[in-house]
Amino acid sequence: MINLFEKYDGSSRDFLFSQKTAKIKIPSVAMVDDGFLPDDVDSPFKYFCNLTDNHDPLYFDQLKIPYYWRILSTASEGRIYDLDKRKAQIFYSSTDNTRLVKEVRWSDDIGPVSWVDHYNNHGHLFAKTYYENGQAKYRKYFDNHGKIVIEWNLTAGDIFLDAKKIHRHFASLPQFVTFYLQLRKYNLDYIFYNSLSYPLWVMDQLPADGSDTLFWNEDTGAEIPGNMQYLLDKKTRTKHIVFQRHRDWMRRRELFPNGTGNVDDLHYLGMIYPHPRGNKMQPSILIMTNSDQIDHLDELVRAMPNIQFHIAAVTEMSGKLLAFGERPNVTVYPNVSRQRALQLLKDCDIYLDINRGSEILDSVRAAFEQNMLILGFKDTLHEPQFVAPQNIFEQNQAKEMTQTILTALLKPALMEKLIDTQREHANDATVEQYKEVIGALTNGKAR
Structure with a gap:
């Protein structure tokens, strides 16, 4: 049983926090790694690059730049200058004025981006993305010695892996992630996923005897998305759909006028948020x-x-x-x-x-x-x-x-x-609701 996130964004963080609050322990994997994943969220990039250590994130003035260049910084971003020519823009990991470097986007003066240096939460340069005419084309990932271990052609989608004595080519990110999940021997009988993009194609490559659940936290709109319709029309591993927005749950009869097809059932489950206090009505x-x-x-x-x-x-x-x-x-x-x-x-x-x-x-x-x-x-x-x-x-x-x-x-x-x-x-949920719904989805095997 695992959580499979396409990326560790706000909804993924909230979903994982909700599980932890309900004392439901499920391993989590993010398909795309921005370098700032928490320790309890794995990724194939984190595993093969093997960059986890005790180093602190990189503070903006620790960036190595040529002599006589300078960095000007605000609370929200930084800029690198050669005299009066802007050479790069620095993006931080948060907006709390800690100024920890996440990305440095290099360009010629104020022209389009040439390449991006990606730093992780241990201060390592773990990836570079190369641009052409303003479009991201190619990305390289490094280990802690600076050796290239993963190359990702962002246009064609294929990935080359050269790490841990493994030399392989993968036609797509889902194929790469499927290989990783099986290599790490994750229990793949139940998969919780929250995106109708890459994770869906991972499930299509796994053995068909699993029982997966889509946790849907996006605005559904006037009609259900095409890939959700795909789940209804074709027999897949996805047996359940859980709406995490109350408005969409209330519209389920409108959205599914002809039933749920090859999906067994629909549920509603929001997010658990911490509420340390009530409103005291202070002016x-x-x-x-x-x-x-x-x-x-x-x-x-x-x-x-x-x-x-x-x-x-x-x-x-x-x-x-x-x-x-x-x-x-x-x-x-x-x-x-x-x-x-x-x-x-x-x-x-x-x-x-x-x-x-x-x-x-x-x-x-x-x-x-x-x-x-x-x-x-x-x-x-x-x-x-x-x-x-x-x-x-x-x-x-x-x-x-x-x-x-x-x-x-x-x-x-x-x-x-x-x-x-x-x-x-805001779709606020309770611990009891989490235990009840997730227990039903996994026949009580979640713990």
Whole structure:
């Protein structure tokens, strides 16, 4: 029994966290490795490159660059210059101002990308991707001695492996992953997967006697995707489909008017999120931002003089934003520490997702986990899956947003209902639901 993820993205992280919270232990494999997989998620690239050690990730100023070149860095990205010519752009592993290098994209001045250096969570250069006319064409993976062990033709899709005394060619990534799974002798009787792309083709190459489950966490749209229809029309290892979005689960009769074909059954199972506290209805609003472009901030601050606004940024603030700190109901936090930001998330009970810049510190998700009431404008949302539809406003509805906040703070029953709706929209699940559904899918063999 394994989890097979195409990539370790947000939904994969949430699914694995949910299993762990429910004390369900299943080995996990990611088909594509970005170098920052956690220790308990395997991949064929991690295995054959064998780069796991105790080294720390690479801090941006540890990058080796030619003499007299320089690195300029913000909290969100860095740039490498030769005098005034930009040579590369640095991408970090997170937005928490730790500035740990994940990718360096090299180009000629400001032209298209020539190649990308990929660094892993132990500070190793573990892969290079080569570009042509702005398109990724070829990728090489290295071991800890810099030897090439995997070559991946991204255009043709085929892979060459030269590692651990194995010299083989694979026609595709699914073929390569299938070989890896069988080489490592994983138990492949039950496979949980959450993508209708590469993992589906892996299942088609495995013995037909397995019983697999698709956990579907994408927006289904007006009709079911073509590859899901493939599961209905053809007899495959996939026996179950689990919807992880409540809206799609409620539409299942509309989506499957002619039944489920060769799939045995449908289930619903969301995600388990940590909720360390309940909403205390404190008149305190939190905004976390990396820019001073905060929609209708002046209007909102004036309309709610008895509510304290806390505005935090991991970088310096502009004079425009610092000026708000002179108002009696506004406190600003430039260069906020991670510890202070976490405390603000614990102390405030309303979060406004109204800044135009990129999100910092996964703040919307963090606010959701703290059971803060989250509101935002339609054009400023960073993670709409955590914001209930009735708390999303048009740009000209600042007054309506204000009224919702004031009413919720005055009526505990309404605040509780809004938080419950917010959690339902985010597909919040319980430990008991996980044990029941996964136990049914595996005939009780999951543990």
